[in-house]
Amino acid sequence: MEDLLTVARTIYRPLECRPDSYRGWYQQGQLRWLEGDVDEALLCYHRALEYYPTDYWAWYHLAMAHEKLGHVDEAIAAYQRACAIGPENYWSWYDQGCLYMEALHVYTQAIACFEKALAAQPNDYWAIYRQGECWRLLGRHDRAVATYDRALEFRPGDYWCWYRRGDALLAWGKPETALTSYDQALKAKPQDFWAWYQRGNTLESLGDYPEAIAAFTKALIDAPEDAEAWYAQARCLAQVGNYQKAFESLEKAIALDPLTYFPQAETADYFAPLRSLVPWGNLQQLVQPNQP
Structure with a gap:
């Protein structure tokens, strides 16, 4: 940081007498980037590249600036120029892959970029994990x-890798194996809402309603305002015949999101016994509170 402050104090004078200084424009771009002035940084990198058009780092930082400003196509083009100049450099391949994955959702291209990044750094957890996400x-x-298994060799206690591994297994039709992944995720984050919630959904799909109820209860400790979790818990409570508790959970779900969950509750078979209870009319009041 001290070096950059020195640059800040001295950069304008040499630029006044040497307007063709690549180094001056590049350093000014770096300084503007650190100050959060991304537009000015972008202009500086462009000027630097006018005098040194084959510089890897200027293209890379130009791409970063475009990405920060939401210029996705320009960022991709700049990352590609950087990759053409420095094909063995990890960062331009990795960041380009992230952009294809997260902004453009072009997953096959993202996988190809992460593969190039891994050619430079074969043991990089994040490139492997993001490949798994794309698959x-x-x-x-x-x-x-x-791919998640390969990533876990490098970070065996990583929450996100275990959690997404569980999601993949669940979508693959392997709920029992998915449970083991969610359990591993919970070892990393014992109070995490999403891992408990997905554990509850998985147990419900297996017909293990008591354990599912327990999992949803844990999830709701972390996110008591989550209507979907209350509704899922109510569904499981109804399946085991605990209608009073089911009604209480359903009431909380509808209070939080009446337009979504009251219509569902009115037609769901597992809530049929609840609809004969006297308090059922109270749920209607949650949807239309001004009606007598």
Whole structure:
């Protein structure tokens, strides 16, 4: 940081007498980037590249600036120029892959970029994990699980890898195995809402309603305002015949999101016994509170 402050104090004078200084424009771009002035940084990188058009780092930082400003196509083009100049550099391949994955949802291209990044850094957890994510989002659950397994060799306690591995296994039709992944995720984050919630959904799909209820209860400790979890818990409570508790959970779900869950509750077979209870009319009041 001290070096950059020195640059800040001295950069304008040399630029006044040497307007063709690549180094001056590049350093000014770096300084503007650190200050959060991304538009100015972008202009500086462009000027630097006018004088040194084959510089890897100027193209890479230009791409980062475009990405920060939401210029996705320009960022991709700049990352590609950086990759052409420095094909063995990890960062331009990895960041380009993230952009294809997260902004463009072009998962096959993202996988190819991550593969190039891994050629530079074969043991990089994040490139492997993101490859797994792309395979999962493509519906290639077998490839996703195999890739998550490879990532876990480098970070065996990583929450997200275990959690997404569970999601892939669940979508693949392997709920029992998915449970083991969610359990591993919970070892990393014992109070995590999503892992408990997915554990509850998985147990419900297996017909283990008591354990599902317990999992939803744990999930709701972390996110008591989550209507979907209350509704899922009510559904499981109704399945085991605990109608009073089911009604209480359903009431909370409808209070939080009446337009979604009251119509569902009115037609769901498992809530048929609840609809004969006297308090059922109270749920209607949650949807239309001004009606007598």
